[in-house]
Amino acid sequence: MLQTIVHGDPTDAPPLLIVHGLFGSARNWGVIAKRLSDTRQVIAVDQRNHGASPWRDSHTYPDMAADLAALIADLGGPVDLLGHSMGGKAAMMLALTDPAPLRRLIVADIAPLSYDHTQDGPLDAMRGVDLTQVTSRKDAQAQMDVDAGTAAFLLQSLDLAHKRWVLNLDVLSRDMGAIVGWPAPEGRFDKPTLFLRGETSRYVPDSALPAIRRQFPAMQVETVEGAGHWLHADQPRAVEAAVRRFLDAPA
Numbered sequence: 001m002l003q004t005i006v007h008g009d010p011t012d013a014p015p016l017l018i019v020h021g022l023f024g025s026a027r028n029w030g031v032i033a034k035r036l037s038d039t040r041q042v043i044a045v046d047q048r049n050h051g052a053s054p055w056r057d058s059h060t061y062p063d064m065a066a067d068l069a070a071l072i073a074d075l076g077g078p079v080d081l082l083g084h085s086m087g088g089k090a091a092m093m094l095a096l097t098d099p100a101p102l103r104r105l106i107v108a109d110i111a112p113l114s115y116d117h118t119q120d121g122p123l124d125a126m127r128g129v130d131l132t133q134v135t136s137r138k139d140a141q142a143q144m145d146v147d148a149g150t151a152a153f154l155l156q157s158l159d160l161a162h163k164r165w166v167l168n169l170d171v172l173s174r175d176m177g178a179i180v181g182w183p184a185p186e187g188r189f190d191k192p193t194l195f196l197r198g199e200t201s202r203y204v205p206d207s208a209l210p211a212i213r214r215q216f217p218a219m220q221v222e223t224v225e226g227a228g229h230w231l232h233a234d235q236p237r238a239v240e241a242a243v244r245r246f247l248d249a250p251a
Helices: 026-036 061-075 086-097 120-127 137-142 148-157 169-174 176-180 206-215 236-248
Strands: 004-007 016-019 042-045 079-084 102-108 193-198 219-224
Touching (some): 016 086, 026 042, 026 236, 120 148, 169 176
Parallel strands (some): 102 193
Antiparallel strands (some): 004 042
16 A cells, blocks of 8 residues: 555545655655645655555556555545646546546646656666765765756655665666656546646646647646746745645635
């Protein structure tokens, strides 16, 4: 079962389930989750092969959607679902293949598209760290050939006590094509959907919106000013406000 961080107590509102992106964890959304938990319970999840959740031998969107479906069933559903980047694709996969346990969907800075970029740089940076020589995150960062911001993000997944990455780097590397790709499932999600995108990000281009609308006809799009792909880190207050407006809007 996926590991979670629970914020707040159950209320009359459906709980909000937050799903992080690649190389992330439930902690990435901690500040926003805590703020949103003033009116509903908020549950942030570690996806498979990330954080404290179990390692599995595959990492595809059907896998991740099935994990979320099992978690929602365990919670008793229905839920509102928010996914960022890879987590957004997992959320869309669930919405298109098993929409019943979802009330509303928020997709943060990702589209149901295949992308042509890779994540080999961060993978190589983590694999290149000689963990036997590391006694602090500063030691590890000195060995990483990535910018300081990316290094700081990746180092959140370093378990210093056990000198290991909590990310299943081998499986993530092997299945990277599936992660940056998209299996293009059939289906349609007719319930309210918000696509949040960062102003300086290129992950949700205007050219993709007509195709997105065909599968998510009740969609709306909101652009977060001054934000890139990690919009929840760049503009947390704006993201929090957008999520509140959408979740609290009349059906």
